[in-house]
Amino acid sequence: MSVPAVTVEHLTVTRGGREVLGGVSLDARVGEVTGLLGPSGSGKSTLIRVIAGVQSGVSGTVRVFGASPGSAEVRAELGYMTQEVSIYEDLTVLENVGYFAELRGATIGGLLDRVGLSDQRRALVRNLSGGQRARVSLAAALVGGPRLLLLDEPTVGLDPMLRRELWGLFKQLAGEGAALIVSSHVLDEARHCDRLVLLRDGDVLVNLTPAELIKRTGTDDMDEAFVRMIERS
Amino acid sequence: MSWARTAATAKRVLRQLRHDPRTIALMIAVPCALETLLRLIYSHQRASFDQAGAPLLAIFPLITVFLVTSIALLRERVSGTLERLLTTPLRRSELLVGYALGFGLLAGAQAVVASAVTLGPLGLHVRGSESLVMLLAVSVALLGMGLGLFASAFARSEFQVVQFLPLTVFPQLLLCGLLVPRQRMPGVLHAISDVLPMSYAVDGMHDLTRSAAVTAALLGDIGIVLAFAAAALLLGATTLQRQNG
Secondary structure (H helix, E strand, C coil), X not given: CCCEEEEEEEEEEEECCEEEEEEEEEEEECCCEEEEECCCCCCHHHHHHHHHCCECCEEEEEEECCECCCCHXXXXXXXXXXXXXXCCCCCEHHHHHHHHHHHHCCCCCCHHHHCCCHHHCCCEHHHCCHHHHHHHHHHHHHCCCCCEEEEECCCCCCCHHHHHHHHHHHHHHHHCCCEEEEEECCHHHHHHCCEEXXXXXXXXXXXXXXXXXXXXXXXXXXXXXXXXXXHHC | CCHHHHHHHHHHHHHHHHCCHHHHHHHHHHHHHHHHHHHHHCCCCHHHHHHHHHHHXXXXXXHHXXXXXXXXXXXXXXXXXXXXXXXXXXXXXXXXXXXXXXXXXXXXXXXXXXXXXXXCCCCCCCCXXXXXXXXXXXXXXXXXHHHHHHHHCCCCCHHHXXXXXXXXXXXXXXXXXXXXXXXXXXXXXXXXXXCCHHHHHHHHHHHHHHCCCCCHHHHHHHHHHHHHHHHXXXXXXXXXXXXXX
């Protein structure tokens, strides 16, 4: 069994007096893609922000490679893609990714090829399409080859071909030894993951593999499988 | 602290400005144009131009750097890039110093060009050291950066952050001795002006206008402005919290 990169135990997050995550426990392992799936408002982004070390109002235990989230050791190993495309619109693609590379003491290498942005390297981000901006944001998270990747809705708004390519890239990165935690509200994307954590209303509904989900619900339609899991819970 | 990450941040800030040449042109040209206007207004009163022109060299960087810094930091907060940066190896001190270097360079360029035009072609007469005039102007720019950084934490939009300018800067302009000498102000207003940094910047500029001597009072004024700038930067640093709601 592979090594845990992230361990979460009895995690509760309170925001504005409201509990947005309630007693969540899970782990994410090196060499695997862990999918956080669930509808909007289920707590996926909050959970990712906790692991990234930027969420307040947290109680419970969270360890990343054995250290506290947000510590210097963790930040050196982390690539974080926020749900909003958080990059500099008034810089070019190369300048954006180059800046994040410099912060990590890394080089860009063939990364722009990998995310299909080589031809746009000199373009200002504000002149790019939504999908291209999302890929710049992804490249900024991937630069330097972090051991843990937190990707919050990385495929939202992308065309099906590009989504498929990116999931291929995520599997490849996991194969190279990274741990990936990828959130999505598109339940059909669950089939690309090694492990699934289905969230609803701030609680973990199930934590299993896609094969176990299909076996347990008797359907390979991921939307239907999710509905059946809710009905049983 | 990593010099490489600090320098990368300063370069990034300057690259962002490079892609916005209109802002750079306005920052450099507007102070020169306003000093020229002042010179024309006082075309028959050279002494009055000397009295008002020198303090303005300190006031321009405060206003422009406050606006540029507060809006740039607000954008970082609202767009999520600040949150993202705080998950990288970049430390808050490196981010702040990187910003200070980037905007400080621009403010320095503004101060140098405005001072060169005002002291040269416009004929502003300053008895003291011209390099001390520029040092004072750059110190005030750093103060503007710290205040802008701090103000950005309390604004949710660019409309809001601009409203902090009349709140934090304009009272200082009214009380700094530019319009009425501080000694002639009512006691309460004089006491308030004593705790506002612009008062010391304008006092310093007045000293440089009147005397060639590098007096203890002048060095004290410069030191106080730099101390306020450092305090404002530290106060601004406390608003860069890694963990937010």
